[in-house]
Amino acid sequence: MTNVLIIAGREVRLALRNRWVLATTLLLAALALSLTFLGSAPTGRVGAGVLDVVIVSLSSLTIFLIPLIALLIAHDAIVGEIERGTLALLLSYPIGRWQVMTGKFLGHVAILVIATSLGYGAAAGALALTGSEMLRHSLVAFAVMVGSSILLGAVFIAIGYLISALARDRAGAAGIAIGVWLMLVLVYDMTLLGILVVDQGRTVTAGVLDALLLLNPTDVYRLFNLTGSANVSQFAGMAGLAGTTAWSAPVLIAALALWIVVPLVLATAVFARREI
């Protein structure tokens, strides 16, 4: 366990040192703040809590941005260290490969925790400062959104490790990472939408659709956040889907957890067999 913490601590330190944490936090904060103030203009100040609007816009942003940031951090983790020659030295130390992998994972997730909670927290903080009234359940929904964003990031860190453990070189890992990102964030939903339109509900029934949504972690995240609270789902235009989906919040969380564990275990297994 000590070894895992030593590696995790070093990853966080490195990310603080080379400004990764700073850059990510500032990026998330800037986008969150601009969405908070620009995004609430069209809805005005009537109706549901202003924070609910922020949750909708921020979680839509998260679906694109957090996976990209996570893959950027993670795709280099194994193959990059092999190429730079630092991994051969590290593995000559009394440390198991699974410990290296777990330590890096904890460290990288900690980086996401710092960046996401500070960056998105800035939006909530700014709203509080400007005196907007915030309902208690909206605050809870906001905290849940930040938490699930971190979970989504962890999913893509694990996927990034799998890519990194499999890839022959860094450029290859980067290419695959971009491909996976496009696939899960854009292509999958587009394709699904196309199929639904063509199929008209003949073979793709509601049950099949529910299952298909679980196969993409970004959809799981979307379902979880945009249908989580009644206020939010109305704003998100997801009320229709929210009414029909069979998955409860615990199921969606479990799905995300599985999306973390499976790639991480696979990545560890591939890494354990890999010749450095």
Added chain:
Amino acid sequence: MTAPAEIKGVSKRFGRVEALRDVSLVLPAGELVALVGHNGAGKTTMMKLMLGLIRPTAGTIRLLGENPAGGDFAVRRQLGYLPENVSFNGVMTGRETLAFYARLKRAPAGSALELLDRVGLTAAAGRRVATYSKGMRQRLGLAQALLGAPRVVLLDEPTTGLDPEFRQTFYDIMLDLRAGGTTLLMSSHALTELEECADRVVIMNQGIMVANGTLAELRRKAQLPSRIVVTMADGIPAERVDSLAPGVAIRRINGHRVELICPDEDKIAVIRQVTAENAGVADLEMVPPGLDEVYAHFLRLHNGPRGEAS
């Protein structure tokens, strides 16, 4: 007690390339073994196998009694390794880098500082490694390899890029370690440097171990001729030697210096002949075959009539 490192019948293939072919080697405690060979001879492959970074295609390896690729990794606490072209994360300082590795080896933080001092990096300890010169990085690499008083130390080309003024310190450190019972395996191109300190020399060529023994043993086995450089006294032409030592191969260096090349067993007889009274020889210098020549000999022997390996 078993030897710190044992390699038995080990072969390693990378696709179609046979990087190592049926190598068996035992490294006893307290020996400094020089691993010599061209690039691609299998030196780095051998070290990586011993570290468990790669697995042998055939054969078994025991390092400190464990299989390095699958055994208990805790034994690596007693292992030091300096990779070829060692690299570190540039944003950390030298002190932080060494402290990180010391924690992994559970070595006291104070010992890391002592090692920094030993390799002469105390003044630069607070600077980022990115600002270090190649030689300084190499010294930092050496310091990390010595953390935790290792019983086995593997050094891959440790002297490349080392500042000349640090070389002597480097060899002093190596000899200190050996005196303390540490087993050292050192690969190098600088054959002449290893000549003085190596207990044993292992010569690799194209993945095959072509020689393994003390330098004296290898010299004997190679039966390389001794060379005697003779300087004639003033006014005596070098041609005089031809009549002094008939039948000995002679190479003229200049007007009054010649080199006699004779089999080792004839050495004494030849010296007697050329130092006879009135021979007119002013000075005499014995040049035993060096590691370079022994090395070249074993490569020729292995490559056969095809000549030098390309």
